[in-house]
Amino acid sequence: MGNIGWSGIIIVAVLVVLLFGRGKISSIMGDVAKGIKSFKKGLSDDGAEQTQTINTDTQSSTESQSSTESQSSTEAQPSKKEDSNLENK
Numbered sequence: 370m371g372n373i374g375w376s377g378i379i380i381v382a383v384l385v386v387l388l389f390g391r392g393k394i395s396s397i398m399g400d401v402a403k404g405i406k407s408f409k410k411g412l413s414d415d416g417a418e419q420t421q422t423i424n425t426d427t428q429s430s431t432e433s434q435s436s437t438e439s440q441s442s443t444e445a446q447p448s449k450k451e452d453s454n455l456e457n458k
Contacts (some may be wrong), residue, residue: 386394
């Protein structure tokens, strides 16, 4: 009872064509295709935007790490004035 064979699908297709006509069906299918293309384009644009964001975040974290390392190495080396002050005491 619930099984629809090829003959049932063909009958439904013929009824749809008779009700809507070939022109209307082709325009609907064209709109569906445009929607799918737009969706895929949106996904690829979003993926490219995320990649750029990740690259930007990586570059900024690398720059902040290098600046932190240079500051810590500067702080680790005492200046000549501090050395002379320590020797005088």
